[in-house]
Amino acid sequence: xxxxxxxxxxxxxxxxxxxxxxxxxxxxxxxxxxxxxxxxxxxxxxxxxxxxxxxxxxxxxxxxxxxxxxxxxxxxxxxxxxxxxxxxxxxxxxxxxxxxxxxxxxxxxxxxxxxxxxxxxxxxxxxxxxxxxxxxxxxxxxxxxxxxxxxxxxxxxxxxxxxxxxxxxxxxxxxxxxxxxxxxxxxxxxxxxxxxxxxxxxxxxxxxxxxxxxxxxxxxxxxxxxxxxxxxxxxxxxxxxxxxxxxxxxxxxxxxxxxxxxxxxxxxxxxxxxxxxxxxxxxxxxxxxxxxxxxxxxxxxxxxxxxxxxxxxxxxxxxxxxxxxxxxxxxxxxxxxxxxxxxxxxxxxxxxxxxxxxxxxxxxxxxxxxxxxxxxxxxxxxxxxxxxxxxxxxxxxxxxxxxxxxxxxxxxxxxxxxxxxxxxxxxxxxxxxxxxxxxxxxx
Amino acid sequence: xxxxxxxxxxxxxxxxxxxxxxxxxxxxxxxxxxxxxxxxxxxxxxxxxxxxxxxxxxxxxxxxxxxxxxxxxxxxxxxxxxxxxxxxxxxxxxxxxxxxxxxxxxxxxxxxxxxxxxxxxxxxxxxxxxxxxxxxxxxxxxxxxxxxxxxxxxxxxxxxxxxxxxxxxxxxxxx
Numbered sequence: 001x002x003x004x005x006x007x008x009x010x011x012x013x014x015x016x017x018x019x020x021x022x023x024x025x026x027x028x029x030x031x032x033x034x035x036x037x038x039x040x041x042x043x044x045x046x047x048x049x050x051x052x053x054x055x056x057x058x059x060x061x062x063x064x065x066x067x068x069x070x071x072x073x074x075x076x077x078x079x080x081x082x083x084x085x086x087x088x089x090x091x092x093x094x095x096x097x098x099x100x101x102x103x104x105x106x107x108x109x110x111x112x113x114x115x116x117x118x119x120x121x122x123x124x125x126x127x128x129x130x131x132x133x134x135x136x137x138x139x140x141x142x143x144x145x146x147x148x149x150x151x152x153x154x155x156x157x158x159x160x161x162x163x164x165x166x167x168x169x170x171x172x173x174x175x176x177x178x179x180x181x182x183x184x185x186x187x188x189x190x191x192x193x194x195x196x197x198x199x200x201x202x203x204x205x206x207x208x209x210x211x212x213x214x215x216x217x218x219x220x221x222x223x224x225x226x227x228x229x230x231x232x233x234x235x236x237x238x239x240x241x242x243x244x245x246x247x248x249x250x251x252x253x254x255x256x257x258x259x260x261x262x263x264x265x266x267x268x269x270x271x272x273x274x275x276x277x278x279x280x281x282x283x284x285x286x287x288x289x290x291x292x293x294x295x296x297x298x299x300x301x302x303x304x305x306x307x308x309x310x311x312x313x314x315x316x317x318x319x320x321x322x323x324x325x326x327x328x329x330x331x332x333x334x335x336x337x338x339x340x341x342x343x344x345x346x347x348x349x350x351x352x353x354x355x356x357x358x359x360x361x362x363x364x365x366x367x368x369x370x371x372x373x374x375x376x377x378x379x380x381x382x383x384x385x386x387x388x389x390x391x392x393x394x395x396x397x398x399x400x401x402x403x404x405x406x407x408x409x410x411x412x413x414x415x416x417x418x419x420x421x422x423x424x425x426x427x428x429x430x431x432x433x434x435x436x437x438x439x440x441x442x443x
Numbered sequence: 444x445x446x447x448x449x450x451x452x453x454x455x456x457x458x459x460x461x462x463x464x465x466x467x468x469x470x471x472x473x474x475x476x477x478x479x480x481x482x483x484x485x486x487x488x489x490x491x492x493x494x495x496x497x498x499x500x501x502x503x504x505x506x507x508x509x510x511x512x513x514x515x516x517x518x519x520x521x522x523x524x525x526x527x528x529x530x531x532x533x534x535x536x537x538x539x540x541x542x543x544x545x546x547x548x549x550x551x552x553x554x555x556x557x558x559x560x561x562x563x564x565x566x567x568x569x570x571x572x573x574x575x576x577x578x579x580x581x582x583x584x585x586x587x588x589x590x591x592x593x594x595x596x597x598x599x600x601x602x603x604x605x606x607x608x609x610x611x612x613x614x615x616x617x618x
Contacts, residue, residue: 293584383555383559383583383584383585384553384554384555384556384559384583384585384590385553385554386551386552386553386554386587387460387550387551387552387553388549388550388551388552389460389549389550389551390548390549390550391548391549394460394550399460399550402587404553404583404585404587405585405587406584406585406586407585407586407587411587419460423460423461423462426552426554427462427554430539430540430554430556433556434539434556434558
């Protein structure tokens with residue numbers, strides 16, 4: 001049963017509610033932990049090692065900080081209320097000194113995600129992150145609710161948004177793929193740069209042992225430490241990567257210490273890059289990255305993770321996910337034009353791999369020999385088309401076609417093609433972009 | 444009205460790089476003068492430093508001479524460079540898009556559909572204002588489609604901006 005517009009005015013309001021009572025302690029503890037770390041390291045850790053008299057003082061500072069921060073957080077918690085108003089929009093009043101009254105228009109709702117940092121998970125809490133259409137401060141968080149409340153809140157928000165006419169289909173998610181931790185770890189170790197540096201580390205250790213000279217060990221932190229650090233951070237961040245299909249796009253969940261949920265709304269995908277590092281090829285693995293409008297501009301701590309659609313998976317899995325992100329596009333079926341032999345003078349290694357092509361929906365370009373890249377951009381996302389040519393390319397009669405898309409990790413460039421061919425392709429691409437925009441629902 | 448050179452292409456634009464059947468409009472030669480003045484002002488810094496070095500005690504005499512020679516060479520290179528650079532800028536208004544071409548070592552051509560323009564800026568620094576020119580900057584959602592046209596006579600620039608803004612509104616396509 002769908003309620004009529006006049007009836008909704010009485011139905012939709014709810015009484016004001018507070019966040020979970022454990023919120024003050026859950027938000028205060030990370031701050032106190034940071035203060036604890038500072039007292040630990042202040043003065044070179046002397047307070048904890050030699051001078052025993054300093055220990056009670058440091059502990060006292062931490063205890064005081066715990067009390068003060070918790071009290072402050074408690075007052076904040078007390079003053080923070082949320083409810084649905086009579087027209088069904090979410091209202092959040094908060095702030096101790098400066099009162100902040102927010103009204104979240106559910107008609108502009110983009111996505112609702114749940115986030116569980118480690119500490120919150122211990123307390124059984126979750127934060128509801130609400131993403132609304134608009135620039136600037138378009139993110140609202142309800143931190144924290146209990147797990148059950150948060151899940152219910154998410155369903156409630158999505159259902160209310162649907163009643164506003166934002167989404168037509170029921171809120172169901174089907175899991176498309178989960179990345180096995182072992183696959184993730186192996187894939188991270190086998191990335192070209194990482195594997196190369198680790199082999200170099202092995203060589204260094206071997207040489208050091210053979211010659212019993214220690215100077216080679218100076219390089220170990222760089223050749224061994226940095227790649228291992230990257231592998232560990234990526235593993236922790238991308239652990240348990242799950243791709244699910246939801247009514248409004250694809251939903252991603254990942255993270256070991258801090259579970260992140262992210263929605264990739266179908267209309268906001270600007271480009272996808274299919275990446276195949278050298279050592280992944282025997283396993284048939286690929287990685288998918290994407291550019292989403294509005295994500296690259298954020299200074300969010302996880303912006304580089306937020307561009308990953310699939311950290312590792314077989315080609316079949318990648319195709320399945322791609323079919324949900326770019327419906328109706330079969331990447332293998334796109335006819336490609338290879339670069340001429342002249343391109344090898346400009347790019348001896350990747351020259352033979354360079355190619356570009358198009359279908360009615362997408363522009364595709366291929367590059368890279370060691371790490372293969374295949375970039376796909378829908379015509380409707382083409383912002384402008386550029387041709388660039390440096391002196392070396394000019395002497396060979398070549399130039400490069402670039403399809404300009406919103407900022408992100410993906411560059412769409414058809415490198416080193418004969419100048420007249422690029423000129424023709426640029427005009428064709430602009431015409432295709434124009435034609436596709438006319439029938440595009442998102443524009 | 445703009446100076447006599449506007450509306451004409453002062454030098455042939457590379458036919459292998461740019462579409463041939465387009466009505467190209469080049470930018471005002473005043474741009475060269477304005478950039479040369481800025482360059483000269485900038486070159487004052489090493490020139491003054493070079494002269495000052497003569498008076499530093501216990502310094503080999505070839506050091507300030509080297510600095511001054513380098514400054515003169517850079518000064519001359521700038522004079523040549525900005526003339527070439529101005530000559531390389533051109534734009535063309537087509538039915539559905541604007542084309543901007545520039546650069547002579549690293550050439551760059553960008554085609555921006557009117558419907559994708561989000562913002563059209565007109566800016567002029569103090570030197571540009573003294574020479575009576577302005578820079579038109581186009582913005583799309585893509586950072587890489589940076590299309591700017593410097594060295595426009597104010598009347599031409601304002602008319603172009605209004606025309607582009609109108610066309611952009613008419614054919615707005617968003618992301």
